Amino acid sequence: MQSTALFLPRSSLDALIQALRACGYERVLGPVARDGAITLQALDSASDLPVGVRDRQEPGQYRLGHGEGERCFAWANGPQALKPLTFAPRETLWRCERDAEGGLVFRDAGERNVPTAVIGVRACDLAALKIQERHFLKAPYPDPRYAARRESLFLVAVHCSHPASTCFCASTGDGPRAETGFDLALSELDDGFVVTSGTERGAAVVERLELDRASPAQTAEADAEIEAAARQQVRALPSRNLRDALYARLEHPHWDQVGRRCLSCGNCTAVCPTCFCHAEQDEPALDGSRTDHLRQWDSCFTAVHSYMGHFLVREETRLRYRQWLTHKLASWHDQYDRSGCVGCGRCIAWCPVGIDITAEVEALLEPTDA
Amino acid sequence: MATPRFTVTDALDRLNERPQPRPRIAVHKFSSCDGCQLAFINAGEALLQLAELVDIVHFAEAGPMDPEAAVDLAFVEGSISTPEEAERIQTVRANTRFLVSIGACATSGGLQALRNFNADGAAGWTEAVYAQPEFIHSLDTATPVAEHVKVDLELWGCPVNARQVFQALRQLLFGVAPVVDRDKLCVECKRQQHVCVLVAKGEPCMGPVTHTGCGALCPAFGRDCYACFGPAENPNTAALARRFEGLGLLPEAVARRFHLINSHAPAFRIEWLDWQERS
Amino acid sequence: MTGHREIRIEVPVLARVEGEGALDLIASGGRIETLRLRIFEPPRYFEKFLEGRGYGEVLDIVARICGICPVAYQMTAVQALEQAFGVEPSPWVLRLRRLMYCGEWLQSHALHIHLLALPDFLGFDNGIAMAAKHPDAVRRGLRLQRLGNDLIKLFGGRSVHPVGMRVGGFHRAPDPEQAARVLAELRSALHDAEALVGFTAGLELPEDDQDFLSVALRHEHEYPMFSGRIVSDGGLDIPIEGFPDRFRESHVAHSTALYAHLDERPYLVGPLARLNLNHDRLSAPARAALAATGLRLPSRNMFHSVIARAVEIHEAVLEAIRLLEDYHPEEPAFVPVEPGAGSGCGATEAPRGMLWHRYELDDEGKVLSAWIVPPTSQNQARIEDDLRRSLEAFGLHHDDDALRLRGETVIRNYDPCISCATHFLKVRVQRH
Amino acid sequence: MHDPDRPVEVEVVDRVEETPTIYTLHLRFTDPAVAGSYRSRPGQFNMLYLYGVGEVPISIVSDPDFDGPVEHTIRSVGRVTRGMERLRVGDRLGLRGPYGRGWPLEAAEDRDVVIVTGGLGCAPVVSMIRYVLERRERFGRLTILQGVKHTDDLIWRRQYEAWQRLPNTQVLLAADVGGPNWPYSVGKVTVLFDRAGIDPERSIVMLCGPEIMMKASIDRLLALNVPPEALWLSIERNMQCGVGHCGHCQVGPHFVCQDGPVFHYPVLRPWLGVTGF
Ligand SMILES: Cc1cc2nc3c(=O)[nH]c(=O)nc-3n(C[C@H](O)[C@H](O)[C@H](O)COP(=O)(O)OP(=O)(O)OC[C@H]3O[C@@H](n4cnc5c(N)ncnc54)[C@H](O)[C@@H]3O)c2cc1C
Ligand code: SF4
Ligand code: SF4
Numbered sequence A: 001m002q003s004t005a006l007f008l009p010r011s012s013l014d015a016l017i018q019a020l021r022a023c024g025y026e027r028v029l030g031p032v033a034r035d036g037a038i039t040l041q042a043l044d045s046a047s048d049l050p051v052g053v054r055d056r057q058e059p060g061q062y063r064l065g066h067g068e069g070e071r072c073f074a075w076a077n078g079p080q081a082l083k084p085l086t087f088a089p090r091e092t093l094w095r096c097e098r099d100a101e102g103g104l105v106f107r108d109a110g111e112r113n114v115p116t117a118v119i120g121v122r123a124c125d126l127a128a129l130k131i132q133e134r135h136f137l138k139a140p141y142p143d144p145r146y147a148a149r150r151e152s153l154f155l156v157a158v159h160c161s162h163p164a165s166t167c168f169c170a171s172t173g174d175g176p177r178a179e180t181g182f183d184l185a186l187s188e189l190d191d192g193f194v195v196t197s198g199t200e201r202g203a204a205v206v207e208r209l210e211l212d213r214a215s216p217a218q219t220a221e222a223d224a225e226i227e228a229a230a231r232q233q234v235r236a237l238p239s240r241n242l243r244d245a246l247y248a249r250l251e252h253p254h255w256d257q258v259g260r261r262c263l264s265c266g267n268c269t270a271v272c273p274t275c276f277c278h279a280e281q282d283e284p285a286l287d288g289s290r291t292d293h294l295r296q297w298d299s300c301f302t303a304v305h306s307y308m309g310h311f312l313v314r315e316e317t318r319l320r321y322r323q324w325l326t327h328k329l330a331s332w333h334d335q336y337d338r339s340g341c342v343g344c345g346r347c348i349a350w351c352p353v354g355i356d357i358t359a360e361v362e363a364l365l366e367p368t369d370a
Numbered sequence B: 001m002a003t004p005r006f007t008v009t010d011a012l013d014r015l016n017e018r019p020q021p022r023p024r025i026a027v028h029k030f031s032s033c034d035g036c037q038l039a040f041i042n043a044g045e046a047l048l049q050l051a052e053l054v055d056i057v058h059f060a061e062a063g064p065m066d067p068e069a070a071v072d073l074a075f076v077e078g079s080i081s082t083p084e085e086a087e088r089i090q091t092v093r094a095n096t097r098f099l100v101s102i103g104a105c106a107t108s109g110g111l112q113a114l115r116n117f118n119a120d121g122a123a124g125w126t127e128a129v130y131a132q133p134e135f136i137h138s139l140d141t142a143t144p145v146a147e148h149v150k151v152d153l154e155l156w157g158c159p160v161n162a163r164q165v166f167q168a169l170r171q172l173l174f175g176v177a178p179v180v181d182r183d184k185l186c187v188e189c190k191r192q193q194h195v196c197v198l199v200a201k202g203e204p205c206m207g208p209v210t211h212t213g214c215g216a217l218c219p220a221f222g223r224d225c226y227a228c229f230g231p232a233e234n235p236n237t238a239a240l241a242r243r244f245e246g247l248g249l250l251p252e253a254v255a256r257r258f259h260l261i262n263s264h265a266p267a268f269r270i271e272w273l274d275w276q277e278r279s
Numbered sequence C: 001m002t003g004h005r006e007i008r009i010e011v012p013v014l015a016r017v018e019g020e021g022a023l024d025l026i027a028s029g030g031r032i033e034t035l036r037l038r039i040f041e042p043p044r045y046f047e048k049f050l051e052g053r054g055y056g057e058v059l060d061i062v063a064r065i066c067g068i069c070p071v072a073y074q075m076t077a078v079q080a081l082e083q084a085f086g087v088e089p090s091p092w093v094l095r096l097r098r099l100m101y102c103g104e105w106l107q108s109h110a111l112h113i114h115l116l117a118l119p120d121f122l123g124f125d126n127g128i129a130m131a132a133k134h135p136d137a138v139r140r141g142l143r144l145q146r147l148g149n150d151l152i153k154l155f156g157g158r159s160v161h162p163v164g165m166r167v168g169g170f171h172r173a174p175d176p177e178q179a180a181r182v183l184a185e186l187r188s189a190l191h192d193a194e195a196l197v198g199f200t201a202g203l204e205l206p207e208d209d210q211d212f213l214s215v216a217l218r219h220e221h222e223y224p225m226f227s228g229r230i231v232s233d234g235g236l237d238i239p240i241e242g243f244p245d246r247f248r249e250s251h252v253a254h255s256t257a258l259y260a261h262l263d264e265r266p267y268l269v270g271p272l273a274r275l276n277l278n279h280d281r282l283s284a285p286a287r288a289a290l291a292a293t294g295l296r297l298p299s300r301n302m303f304h305s306v307i308a309r310a311v312e313i314h315e316a317v318l319e320a321i322r323l324l325e326d327y328h329p330e331e332p333a334f335v336p337v338e339p340g341a342g343s344g345c346g347a348t349e350a351p352r353g354m355l356w357h358r359y360e361l362d363d364e365g366k367v368l369s370a371w372i373v374p375p376t377s378q379n380q381a382r383i384e385d386d387l388r389r390s391l392e393a394f395g396l397h398h399d400d401d402a403l404r405l406r407g408e409t410v411i412r413n414y415d416p417c418i419s420c421a422t423h424f425l426k427v428r429v430q431r432h
Numbered sequence D: 001m002h003d004p005d006r007p008v009e010v011e012v013v014d015r016v017e018e019t020p021t022i023y024t025l026h027l028r029f030t031d032p033a034v035a036g037s038y039r040s041r042p043g044q045f046n047m048l049y050l051y052g053v054g055e056v057p058i059s060i061v062s063d064p065d066f067d068g069p070v071e072h073t074i075r076s077v078g079r080v081t082r083g084m085e086r087l088r089v090g091d092r093l094g095l096r097g098p099y100g101r102g103w104p105l106e107a108a109e110d111r112d113v114v115i116v117t118g119g120l121g122c123a124p125v126v127s128m129i130r131y132v133l134e135r136r137e138r139f140g141r142l143t144i145l146q147g148v149k150h151t152d153d154l155i156w157r158r159q160y161e162a163w164q165r166l167p168n169t170q171v172l173l174a175a176d177v178g179g180p181n182w183p184y185s186v187g188k189v190t191v192l193f194d195r196a197g198i199d200p201e202r203s204i205v206m207l208c209g210p211e212i213m214m215k216a217s218i219d220r221l222l223a224l225n226v227p228p229e230a231l232w233l234s235i236e237r238n239m240q241c242g243v244g245h246c247g248h249c250q251v252g253p254h255f256v257c258q259d260g261p262v263f264h265y266p267v268l269r270p271w272l273g274v275t276g277f
């Protein structure tokens, strides 16, 4: 659905938050500058937003600073996308109680999902969400917890106008414009926002605000900013489908080279909005009468990920890095008909030693004598 | 070896073969600050529950005293730093079916293992610190329990986390080997959704080489991890050290990052030596 | 039979004290010949480890001297370092530090009363055994102890070696929601804390008056925790910097801890000394609860230490409630620190008594030397003195078991923390 | 939405000690409704859950058309399996499944079935052998080739001897190291292929065992002109969920829990023997 573009004056941002609450979204999350980064937090009002805050991102480095003006979305993505909201970092899958005769009763963990609206979702985040939905909701075993959490979200996208040096969504085709998957989408201009709705429920929210149509000049300015954002990106992946190229280079010497730099700390997989690996674990009560069965984020960079009792499939760091990169950029095509990378650049910025996926791919594609 | 050690086969069999249904447990103290035993003493209700599940036959600080008793499960806190301790640990081992060392002191020597790097040995320090050094009987080194006797399970941390201890204990009571998670702290830090202090503040965080278990406390407080849980599996200390240098730390300061609570742990010892030589 | 019995009592490891110590007693002819409280906790050389470390590492290191009172070590060191760098923490930081310290008093005292001391007075071997007969008392203790731990966790994530303090303040202000939860817990524990005062005063404690010297900090209006001058009931009243001029430490063969004397006399630090010297500084409700017990202060009976601890628990709960009630976070939670060459000293009241630190630093803020005087080594001479008198007063005609138990009970009055006691100082005969 | 992660309760109704470290559990669903709707195929597996300890993938060895308890033959190797070893009749477990793709039953009809296994006996192929033997008329010759390291590693020796005596069934065994009580071949399992008289045109080969053994066997079979399309193999990887979510069991693009554990050789060929996958 493609709606008419409306204009939300900056002063009405609070009204949008109110309208979301009025439509039953008990929790409204939005970007807040905290602990030196822009993270999603509960918003009381628009004044919690990062007004005038700018970011600078480089491999292994993220810094906030102050810029000019009133804009509150003039930064690229923060350390996490929507992933923690849909694929919980740690959750109880089920509980089991054991009675005196040893009988086992399995129960639902009974977690309730609060209807939540999220303001400030980026195009790359939406693209990643769609990929994760495909993973967690695929037949024949859709995950009901994921489904319920996804169901509880109302998404307000903001088209990107200020990409970071680490962004390369233009090359993956996932941004900077949010094309689908949102309920509402905003383009931030100096004095307000061009608003379009992507769903009926999105339209229902804006209806409450009684907004005027955006002028052609306003929509043109918004489009121009998004296009400029695409042009500003300095990083890129050389192709949207690197499957065959990477499969042909499984024994490339560069894997050793990156293996010496990589900490195998799993930060890249944790910030990646599409990575889905997790591990399960029991946490029994001391008296043994009941136990919680947990699932938590795992990473292909951990030892347990490939643990097979008598050996690890991937003992060495280079093999763990290769698993990650070839899964992300190659086997994902086999699994989900597209690459697992949406160009958000988080793995570059949040890698403690600044390993850059685009640079590693480039090095791998270079011809070698080996 | 990076392969996690999940199986503690022989000792587990011995433990499972115990004749009496209620296991007898002991908590022994060696050179330490007593902080790890507090995992039990601070457990509140859980301590009383534990007392119903097992017989606590020796635990000097909590009261029960029978240091030489034969037990099924012995927890050992502290490192071995005196001739008396070197002997006593042998008795503890001989008297238990299963031995768990708890905390940095017991698993890596702990903070006091810094003495191991003193050129003139501990004796030199004794002289400096004590008016009458002849009264002090101390070994030159403070070493982990596993350098003296066979240890069946190691729980790292300074201090160990109570959850870690009680989960391990529960699994042993079930008759199975406890899960030992030696992932890097970053994995947990990200699950907790803390903003990375290394990336966002340039702090020399040890998380990428540190064994998880604390729940990522330091990053939660916006500070860099100082590795109180010791090295994780497969730690790339060299790459992290180079990164610290890139953050502006002098070689001597880089060396100190690896030379604190788990200085005697091989992965950290090697890195310290390397950067010590450069400084 | 008292006359010519030769008594030899050895308690190879003292139970229910923190760390490892032992008691040797040789008596004959109704008199004690030898009495030694042996502390053989292995030396851990902390003062040496501190040399060459950055000032930012000091708090993490000194915490590890003692797992029972890490906060006291951090509080004292931070004070000394701030003095050395000329840093003035904000009143907000000082209030929060006091709050955090309340947590440590609470957890340490609750542990001591319920698990370590009470079994002596109620006739059990240990707290775990006692729990079966006195579940309520034990559970009350565990609740208060947990509350203390929760308070510390607010500031440092864990109660043993918390990670939140830094020179200049805190790494991060406590989370307001978590703070509100702790406040609610504190309020509901207030009744327990108040009842505990009456409960300890109602215990059948031995009558044993003796003459001793109490030493504690004293502040113009606060019950002493981390500020004030050093005073004694013998008229001493000096600034904390003056400590080395009047207090001396020496080393004896049977102990890895050092003995401290004030003007060549043994002295007492700890809850009873604090209460003796500062009961007028208690808050009104704490004073009222204390008055209701009829306890006359200053007390000359060391067994009243258990009551003093209960009074301090009550005071800590009251104080924590007061401090948390108007809590609001501040960002940043610290003042910036400019390290530089200098020296500074700090003195605070650890649960077991006064703790004194002194550091010298170079121009980069690295430690040149450290000097730490923990409460237990200050009490050690006093404990031996007490043992000698108490056991003779108790009567050496008692059998070995009774003498041993009485000896241990006397020692436990001091809640000695033996791990602390062994971080000895460099004994410098003259420092100034 | 059905919760694919939550087990149902089963009860141990029989326990057979196969060797000191291998045991078979016969499990009955305590909820009759679940029992009635449970259907599996040879080569599929269940996630078995030991209370408070954890879940492990274990192949189903009982016949899919048999109404009785579900059978699992388990080797004690680690935390969970050693813990399960201590289970006795009447004890309860959790079970989820069946999961994965089993052996190609349809493709095998009317053909000679060659089973190649190595190591300490391999449960997935046991289910297939039993399946064939129960429905002898639907299949051609059954050849079982098993290689072991030490002669003692051969479990179910009597079982093999019983199979050997059945019509149209051939059992060939080899041990790396022979001994006085070993009447069979000495060497790797591959030494058996020449003696087995495999008809490359008529045979379908099912392999299960250590991956190096399977790789070597496949090379040998291809040399004997068995077409790659006639080769199937069952593999193992770490599994947390069994339903294609956890990501641990991936081999290249394949999720072993869903796309396997039985794979058509041509599908797995690029990944077999590549360290790290
Ligand atoms: C599809 C499939 C079918 C199997 N069928 C059988 C069978 O019929 N009988 C049998 O004895 N074994 C079978 N296995 C192997 C069995 O799953 C492992 O031996 C078991 O998981 C080891 O678990 P543990 O906790 O005892 O060992 P640990 O060494 O303590 O392992 C810890 C955890 O790692 C994982 N893990 C370790 N080894 C393996 C492995 N080989 N495969 C998968 N996950 C592993 C598990 O999550 C396990 O709980 C099968 C494996 C797969 C993948
Ligand atoms: S490991 Fe740390 S907390 Fe535990 S005893 Fe040693 S110094 Fe204390
Ligand atoms: S803060 Fe430290 S532990 Fe957390 S992700 Fe960053 S480097 Fe890792």
Ligand code: SF4
Residues within 6 Å of the ligand: B185, B210, B211, B214, B215, B216, B217, B218, B219, B224, B225, B226, B227, B228, B229, B230, C163
């Ligand atoms: S973050 Fe690091 S230093 Fe801090 S508590 Fe955890 S392991 Fe210890």
